[in-house]
Amino acid sequence: MIAASRPRGDAVPSVRRRSWSALLWVAPAFGMYGVFVLFPMLQSVQYSFYDWDGIGPATPAGLDNWKAIFTQPELLRSVVNAFVLVVFYTVLPVGLGLVAASFIRELKPGAFSTTARVVLFVPQVLPLVAAGIAWTWMYSSNGLVNQVLRAVGLDQYTRAWLGDFTFALPAVGVIGVWVMLGFCTVLLLAGIGKIDPALYEAARLDGAGRVSEFFAVTLPGLRRELVVCTTFTTIAALASFDVVQIATQGGPGYQTMVPGVQIYRLTFLQQHVGQASALAVFLAVVVLLVIWPIQRLGREK
Amino acid sequence: MTTSGLAHRVTRTGILLALMLFAVVPLLSMFTTALAAPGSTPQGLSWPSDPHWHNFVDAWSAANFLALFRSSTLIVLGVVPATVAMATAAGYALARLNVPFGKAIYGLLLVGLTLPFEALITPLYYDLRSMGLLGTRLAIVLPLIGLLMPFGVFWMRAHFLGAEPALTEAAKVDGANTWQTFRRIHLPLATSAWSALSVLFFLASWNQYLLPLVLVDDPTKRTVAGGLGAFQGQYGTDIVLLCAGSLLIILPSLVIFLIFQRNFVKALMQGAVK
Numbered sequence: 385m386i387a388a389s390r391p392r393g394d395a396v397p398s399v400r401r402r403s404w405s406a407l408l409w410v411a412p413a414f415g416m417y418g419v420f421v422l423f424p425m426l427q428s429v430q431y432s433f434y435d436w437d438g439i440g441p442a443t444p445a446g447l448d449n450w451k452a453i454f455t456q457p458e459l460l461r462s463v464v465n466a467f468v469l470v471v472f473y474t475v476l477p478v479g480l481g482l483v484a485a486s487f488i489r490e491l492k493p494g495a496f497s498t499t500a501r502v503v504l505f506v507p508q509v510l511p512l513v514a515a516g517i518a519w520t521w522m523y524s525s526n527g528l529v530n531q532v533l534r535a536v537g538l539d540q541y542t543r544a545w546l547g548d549f550t551f552a553l554p555a556v557g558v559i560g561v562w563v564m565l566g567f568c569t570v571l572l573l574a575g576i577g578k579i580d581p582a583l584y585e586a587a588r589l590d591g592a593g594r595v596s597e598f599f600a601v602t603l604p605g606l607r608r609e610l611v612v613c614t615t616f617t618t619i620a621a622l623a624s625f626d627v628v629q630i631a632t633q634g635g636p637g638y639q640t641m642v643p644g645v646q647i648y649r650l651t652f653l654q655q656h657v658g659q660a661s662a663l664a665v666f667l668a669v670v671v672l673l674v675i676w677p678i679q680r681l682g683r684e685k
Numbered sequence: 686m687t688t689s690g691l692a693h694r695v696t697r698t699g700i701l702l703a704l705m706l707f708a709v710v711p712l713l714s715m716f717t718t719a720l721a722a723p724g725s726t727p728q729g730l731s732w733p734s735d736p737h738w739h740n741f742v743d744a745w746s747a748a749n750f751l752a753l754f755r756s757s758t759l760i761v762l763g764v765v766p767a768t769v770a771m772a773t774a775a776g777y778a779l780a781r782l783n784v785p786f787g788k789a790i791y792g793l794l795l796v797g798l799t800l801p802f803e804a805l806i807t808p809l810y811y812d813l814r815s816m817g818l819l820g821t822r823l824a825i826v827l828p829l830i831g832l833l834m835p836f837g838v839f840w841m842r843a844h845f846l847g848a849e850p851a852l853t854e855a856a857k858v859d860g861a862n863t864w865q866t867f868r869r870i871h872l873p874l875a876t877s878a879w880s881a882l883s884v885l886f887f888l889a890s891w892n893q894y895l896l897p898l899v900l901v902d903d904p905t906k907r908t909v910a911g912g913l914g915a916f917q918g919q920y921g922t923d924i925v926l927l928c929a930g931s932l933l934i935i936l937p938s939l940v941i942f943l944i945f946q947r948n949f950v951k952a953l954m955q956g957a958v959k
Contacts, residue, residue: 412771412774414775510892521714562711667803
């Protein structure tokens, strides 16, 4: 939730001169952050230039680990998959969330609108592990998806969805839609609530229909909330781990492999610490490069 | 009511109901499956003729629930108060005091805001190994404090920037020092900000999966989510027991959410809109 929390106006420091004692206020927070985030990050950068199995001596590897990200199909594949997941974790939930939020806004406040909001938000509070387990069962041979297909006579389309080379990745993506939809809906709904009702009145007086009203009033009024939704869900997509690890562990083949799972496997199952670290730093940089323009967009005006 | 108005209302209700169905159906499917005969493989969604409520009791002992909840609670207690306190102090200083190198410190913290946990897990494993903490709850608690810190500082700083500066001036005229001004004026006014942050951090710790998976082997020393992952590994083929256990594990989060759902939504809005 980065962009939206931009401060109103600059800090007005109550003490003009630098007060060294103020450092004491920041020290515990920055200390923990330094030891458990900044320092390991630098270590990752260092490891990425070595070949190391985690036990024996490390040997310098130059840029080999970095080149491998672009030349080894299973590594490149994981990065590409992460971007495919953005469609499911970000584009679909934000789109559907806009629809759901503008529909809920039109409802009279009451039992139905509250229920809709609460029910849609439930998946967001559950552990992603639980989402993975629930959907693994949904997609299995006896699961609900196939049960419904059989019930409507589409037996020839039933399959073990997460084991299917074509459908495994979209199937994992749908789990992302399930988790993120409520978050986007509730956030966008809050944003719509803050749009000046006079703007809707004016649009109606101008004879705007529901669709043009949506594009003229609702969408521009939601700029900040859209940036927050997009930022949060894009990070979740690019850095996904829990759902994929539980549902497919990257398979079948490398069809659903993502960088997060690949890093885990490289370090803890294959003992390629250097390669894992290069991918880790690469992932961190990719996330930054993707998020930056989104944040800039939120800051305009 | 015009025909087009009616059509719109029908479409609207239809789409909303479809989305709500999408949200609950996986949980319903788990629920009916959890009640099927032990060891069987039922259909995705079918009410068993003879519901086996006892499955929940079996899952309770199979997943070693008491140990798991106790462990999760200890981890949450280790992470949340400490992180919120440190983040509040740092956020206050960065917003209201003239911290030397404050801009640089805040800038470095912001870098951590988008950093995926997976990007740090490899060095964290080796660091914690050399500290001799692998396999202990501290191996989850300490890194989590550091990893959640950027968001906490960012959140609290935004709150304190929006606070009324005149109050500080008034307190100074009264002869209050920095600590007194903070303790008596700004902290009470920040209650909604830090309590919302606590709720978010509770969820983040309770639902944390990667750190326990990698850093702690014994499932009874993990978080609930980490324990659930282990449970899936062990009973993945027994779908009835797995569904019963998963539902038990997510029940506390669900109940807490339903009780506090207004506050949740408010917390979310606060963070987003400041």
